[in-house]
Amino acid sequence: GENVEQHPSTLSVQEGDSAVIKCTYSDSASNYFPWYKQELGKGPQLIIDIRSNVGEKKDQRIAVTLNKTAKHFSLHITETQPEDSAVYFCAASKVGSQGNLIFGKGTKLSVKP
Amino acid sequence: KAGVTQTPRYLIKTRGQQVTLSCSPISGHRSVSWYQQTPGQGLQFLFEYFSETQRNKGNFPGRFSGRQFSNSRSEMNVSTLELGDSALYLCASSIGTTGELFFGEGSRLTVL
Numbered sequence: 001g002e003n004v005e006q007h008p009s010t011l012s013v014q015e016g017d018s019a020v021i022k023c024t025y026s027d028s029a030s031n032y033f034p035w036y037k038q039e040l041g042k043g044p045q046l047i048i049d050i051r052s053n054v055g056e057k058k059d060q061r062i063a064v065t066l067n068k069t070a071k072h073f074s075l076h077i078t079e080t081q082p083e084d085s086a087v088y089f090c091a092a093s094k095v096g097s098q099g100n101l102i103f104g105k106g107t108k109l110s111v112k113p
Numbered sequence: 114k115a116g117v118t119q120t121p122r123y124l125i126k127t128r129g130q131q132v133t134l135s136c137s138p139i140s141g142h143r144s145v146s147w148y149q150q151t152p153g154q155g156l157q158f159l160f161e162y163f164s165e166t167q168r169n170k171g172n173f174p175g176r177f178s179g180r181q182f183s184n185s186r187s188e189m190n191v192s193t194l195e196l197g198d199s200a201l202y203l204c205a206s207s208i209g210t211t212g213e214l215f216f217g218e219g220s221r222l223t224v225l
Contacts, residue, residue, distance in 0.1 A: 043216030
């Protein structure tokens with residue numbers, strides 16, 4: 001079955017710096033890759049997603065890149081702000097089975113003012 | 114528009130008991146998925162329902178079961194609770210099987 005590895009597990013940056021989180025997946029049939037942000041005491045919230053027919057997607061300060069050949073995808077956050085501090089999860093699934101997500105173990109991002 | 118609602122938010126049970134957790138999806142959403150979140154294992158998929166039918170099931174023992182009703186509300190049940198079942202149980206809904214997943218805030222289960 002699918003396995004998703006995520007690193008780093010913790011990441012500390014200064015406000016205004018960029019943050020990069022990387023994930024690899026094992027199942028070449030996976031074609032949907034969402035990223036979730038989870039704040040303390042809340043459920044995960046989708047922040048951006050990408051499908052395998054696209055190599056890069058951007059939404060304001062957040063971007064995701066996908067390398068299908070290498071089976072890895074990355075989250076890039078630019079101009080980080082203290083409110084970006086949270087746990088970020090990557091996930092993988094197949095389109096049409098997006099209720100069945102395989103998650104990475106998460107990255108705790110701390111943005112220091 | 115109301116989000117995904119999970120009840121109860123917190124509960125404490127003892128080993129051997131059973132528990133039922135409830136999930137009300139966003140209005141109009143027909144797909145409901147359940148996940149278990151623990152510090153050690155992270156987020157793990159339990160099951161997915163669409164129009165009252167289980168579409169997928171994760172790698173959990175038969176003590177974990179679920180169902181979906183005609184109004185799309187869903188319940189999951191864990192029987193013969195074990196200490197290792199202590200976790201945050203998250204429900205997520207989507208319009209169909211290809212839409213964005215919206216998570217609730219979860220039900221935190223503690224097994225003593």
